[in-house]
Amino acid sequence: MAKAKLLTGCRAAAEGAKAAEVEVICSYPIRPYTAIMMELAKMVANGELNAEFVHGEGEHAQLSVVLGACAAGARAYTGSSGVGVTYAMEIYSPMAGGRYPVQMSIADRTLDPPGDFGSEHTDAMSTRDQGWLLGWACSPQEVYDNTLIAYRVGEDHRVMLPQMVCQDGYFISHIPDTVTLGEQSQVKEFLPPYRPIGPLSLTHPVSHGPQIRPDQGAPMDAQRAQTFLAVPKVIEEATADFNRIFGRSYDPFVEQYKLEDAEIAFFIQGAHSNTARSAVDRLRKQGVKAGMARLRWVRPWPTHQLAAALGHVKAVGVIETSTSYGGAMRGGNLIHELRASLYDLDDRPLVTSFMGGLGGETMWPADFDHIAKILTQAVTEKKVRNYVQWLGM
Amino acid sequence: MAKELPGYGTIDVPKDRVVPFGAVTPAPVCQQDLFQTSNWRIVRPVKDDEKCTRCLICYLSCPDACWVYKEEEDVMEWVNNFCKGCQICIQECPSGALTAAPELDFPDGVVRLNKPF
Numbered sequence: 090m091a092k093a094k095l096l097t098g099c100r101a102a103a104e105g106a107k108a109a110e111v112e113v114i115c116s117y118p119i120r121p122y123t124a125i126m127m128e129l130a131k132m133v134a135n136g137e138l139n140a141e142f143v144h145g146e147g148e149h150a151q152l153s154v155v156l157g158a159c160a161a162g163a164r165a166y167t168g169s170s171g172v173g174v175t176y177a178m179e180i181y182s183p184m185a186g187g188r189y190p191v192q193m194s195i196a197d198r199t200l201d202p203p204g205d206f207g208s209e210h211t212d213a214m215s216t217r218d219q220g221w222l223l224g225w226a227c228s229p230q231e232v233y234d235n236t237l238i239a240y241r242v243g244e245d246h247r248v249m250l251p252q253m254v255c256q257d258g259y260f261i262s263h264i265p266d267t268v269t270l271g272e273q274s275q276v277k278e279f280l281p282p283y284r285p286i287g288p289l290s291l292t293h294p295v296s297h298g299p300q301i302r303p304d305q306g307a308p309m310d311a312q313r314a315q316t317f318l319a320v321p322k323v324i325e326e327a328t329a330d331f332n333r334i335f336g337r338s339y340d341p342f343v344e345q346y347k348l349e350d351a352e353i354a355f356f357i358q359g360a361h362s363n364t365a366r367s368a369v370d371r372l373r374k375q376g377v378k379a380g381m382a383r384l385r386w387v388r389p390w391p392t393h394q395l396a397a398a399l400g401h402v403k404a405v406g407v408i409e410t411s412t413s414y415g416g417a418m419r420g421g422n423l424i425h426e427l428r429a430s431l432y433d434l435d436d437r438p439l440v441t442s443f444m445g446g447l448g449g450e451t452m453w454p455a456d457f458d459h460i461a462k463i464l465t466q467a468v469t470e471k472k473v474r475n476y477v478q479w480l481g482m
Numbered sequence: 483m484a485k486e487l488p489g490y491g492t493i494d495v496p497k498d499r500v501v502p503f504g505a506v507t508p509a510p511v512c513q514q515d516l517f518q519t520s521n522w523r524i525v526r527p528v529k530d531d532e533k534c535t536r537c538l539i540c541y542l543s544c545p546d547a548c549w550v551y552k553e554e555e556d557v558m559e560w561v562n563n564f565c566k567g568c569q570i571c572i573q574e575c576p577s578g579a580l581t582a583a584p585e586l587d588f589p590d591g592v593v594r595l596n597k598p599f
Binding site (some may be wrong): 186187188189249286287293294295296297298299300301302304305307308309311312314315318392393396433434435 | 485487488490492493495496499500501503504505506507508509510516517518519521
């Protein structure tokens with residue numbers, strides 16, 4: 090059994106990419122994710138990792154380089170943060186439509202203006218309709234683990250889709266935590282080599298990314314949607330195998346913390362779930378039946394799993410670390426999808442949302458006490474007063 | 483859970499409408515007819531073989547690889563199914579061998595087709 094080390098989320102992502110033996114890496118600097126590339130550059134320079142390290146001239150180029158590398162049959166890796174994620178926006182859809190299972194590691198950062206360095210999920214959340222697999226880790230350990238799980242899911246021939254492996258900037262990317270790296274034998278057992286479908290080849294020439302006709306657009310969209318119907322099963326299989334081989338205990342889609350008898354629940358993704366978990370413990374000592382559901386995948390969205398996990402709860406507080414200005418609830422996006430997931434239940438929970446951790450601010454234990462108070466009030470009044478509450482104002 | 487929630491349904495794409503995986507097709511594209519893209523053409527380049535010097539500038543300048551040099555016959559061949567009528571070749575031809583002709587002038591003109599291809 091490998092020994093635990095103290096690693097940042099960025100180092101953990103780089104260790105994950107190294108363990109996956111990525112063959113082509115394309116970088117472009119932007120903090121906080123840039124530390125991943127610094128670590129990988131060192132590994133390549135020191136001969137620990139045999140990969141082609143390409144420095145792109147921007148994020149659009151980064152994504153284009155790894156698309157080409159993947160089309161040629163390489164396991165390709167890239168990443169970004171904040172406005173870097175949005176600068177590459179054009180390439181996300183062709184990457185998914187062309188079925189290139191590239192991995193992009195994101196350490197979240199706020200978008201501009203005003204050029205804040207802090208973490209906010211809006212960067213990667215903005216790409217959620219582009220056909221990628223998308224999910225958040227809540228610890229450096231989970232960053233390492235998700236790097237391997239995402240490659241395994243994305244490269245499965247029933248899937249063949251690119252993956253965004255996200256972590257909160259700074260909270261995860263730059264604060265060291267204990268990480269147990271896998272043995273290479275475990276990685277080999279879990280993650281088979283990448284087998285491309287129809288790669289670029291001199292002996293069997295193929296054309297990638299042709300113009301299709303309008304009448305081919307609808308079936309192609311339907312085929313991509315069809316693929317997403319198959320993804321959950323592949324995620325379940327991969328997570329079960331990962332848990333068995335590496336001795337972990339991940340729920341494939343939703344971490345459920347003390348939800349069985351919970352009356353109120355936090356619904357959250359990413360770093361602040363660690364504070365939420367301790368808040369649940371503290372609240373329970375005070376006699377409040379609190380619980381937490383932590384989302385591991387935003388795409389595919391685990392509709393039925395969330396209905397099963399949260400259906401019995403009386404009130405759910407969605408913690409949004411991203412913005413959707415002018416959206417149905419005028420806060421973030423997670424509440425829209427959660428409410429939609431619970432809508433068909435006969436006795437559905439009350440759901441409201443809390444804008445927290447924006448601009449990279451910490452979510453404090455007191456924030457969760459405040460959330461619990463509003464949720465308890467909603468249970469007593471049998472209604473939510475507002476769709477959204479802005480914390481820390 | 484007491485109540486069964488709705489599912490996602492099934493998505494059935496008719497066999498004759500299935501698009502190849504990732505739209506990857508055998509190359510070169512002019513040898514297959516899956517993704518023909520000339521149906522928005524309103525003019526096509528017409529070539530005067532007397533003026534053509536086989537300088538291959540049309541071959542180099544075409545963004546869709548629609549000019550091919552046929553070595554046996556020593557002529558340039560136009561690829562009907564992929565030429566979008568952009569007229570770059572006509573602009574670039576140094577010997578004035580190419581002119582633009584309206585699609586309506588041709589019995590097989592794409593603008594005459596009810597269902598293109």
